[in-house]
Amino acid sequence: MDIGGGHVTAARVDLNTRAVLPGEVHHVVDPNASADALLNAWAAAALEALAGNGPPARIGIAVPSPFDHAAGVSQMTHKFAALHGVNVRDGLQDCWAGTVLDGVPVAFGNDADLFTLGEWWGGAARGTGRVIGVTLGTGLGSGFVAGGQVVTAGPDVPPDGELWNVPYHGGIAEDFASGQAVRRAYQSSGQEDYSASAAGIAALADAGDARARAAYAELGTHLGGILAPWVSRFRPDAVVFGGNVARAWKHFQPTLEAALPGVSCQLTTHFEASALLGAAALGGEELI
Structure with a gap:
């Protein structure tokens, strides 16, 4: 359930x-x-x-x-x-x-955590040993799994295994990596439609809107910056991304992977079913 x-x-x-x-x-x-x-x-x-x-x-x-x-x-x-x-x-x-x-x-x-465990057990990270899972929706969720066990404590993970509130760029990670962050990035570009959702901005990016694409490219860069120190500590075999915002994967994958060179970044194979x-x-x- x-x-x-x-x-x-x-x-x-x-x-x-x-x-x-x-x-x-x-x-x-x-x-x-x-x-x-x-x-x-x-x-x-x-x-x-x-x-x-x-x-x-x-x-x-x-x-x-x-x-x-x-x-x-x-x-x-x-x-x-x-x-x-x-x-x-x-x-x-x-x-x-x-x-x-x-x-x-x-x-x-x-x-x-169970999104991550699901991807390790029967999803994009099946067959790996260590996985970081990231869910992108209104907010930012995360999970760390090693050998089939959820890890929430220790020097290799943030407190409680949660990335959303780790300090980042003078604020917290969720301020820069979430659906709300995509909206703010798009709004700051001078667009008049301040009501656009993250999904709506993704549709604009699909249609070739340069500013919408830039908002998602910024998301990828920030995600990479947030994850980099924990990737270095936890040493995952894969980082899997899910949540509704991840449906715009093609628009932030390039900048994400550029910020995490050599890291296997994967899109969920199950989305809502992963949990x-x-x-x-x-x-x-x-x-x-």
């Missing part, structure tokens, strides 16, 4: 082929709903995705931070406020009581 700000996605994953199976379920969920409404919606999506099949080996769930993954307790206040301090694992298992999911083990992981793959692999040491 993948829990987003306003959605829940659930799917079965084949542990042998490392693939998301047909029948993926995607539901819009009100993040301001009550705790019971949220838990019931998430639990129902999982049952719907199961589609009458037998119980799975386990349930993996990708969630935003902050969240106590080991305890299963939400610490979020900026979204899903009704779940703050709630044991989500217990709540879901209560919802599944008497169903085929009753008693199935549940594990949680950070969504960006589902990572959730399936979560806790599955026998899969490594």
Whole structure:
């Protein structure tokens, strides 16, 4: 399962082929709903995705931070406020009581970490040892995986494995590498359309707009600058990029690779499904 700000996605994953199976379920969920409404919606999506099949080996769930993954307790206040301090694992298992999911083990992981784990396990970085994953959306997400394990501490990674708030150019990394950063770069070029989204700017770049292309080229340069010290420390075999902004890959890949010479930079092969793959692999040491 993948829990987003306003959605829940659930799917079965084949542990042998490392693939998301047909029948993926995607539901819009009100993040301001009550705790019971949220838990019931998430639990129902999982049952719907199961589609009458037998119980799975386990349930993996990708969630935003902050969240106590080991305890299963939400610490979020900026979204899903009704779940703050709630044991989500217990709540879901209560919802599944008497169903085929009753008693199935549940594990949680950070969504960006599981994007990276999914790309390592069954995506663009499959077969490698060490991977950095970067998700580009409204903000900047990141994950570090070594030997199938998410790394969040130690001298080779930023605190908690998160790049978004590392100091960069007098601010933080997310100020320079995100969908909002692309918008600001485009706006600063003197364009009149200040409402253009990152996707809209990508469409302009596709059509040959030089300033739109320059905004994405700037994104690639900044991404390289942000990643360079951590690439040097973590020594990844690949750096994989995902998130909706990464759909404009061709517009920032050249400057990104110029800023990270010799580094294998890859576009995700699964986009939204990567976190589902990572959730399936979560806790599955026998899969490594």
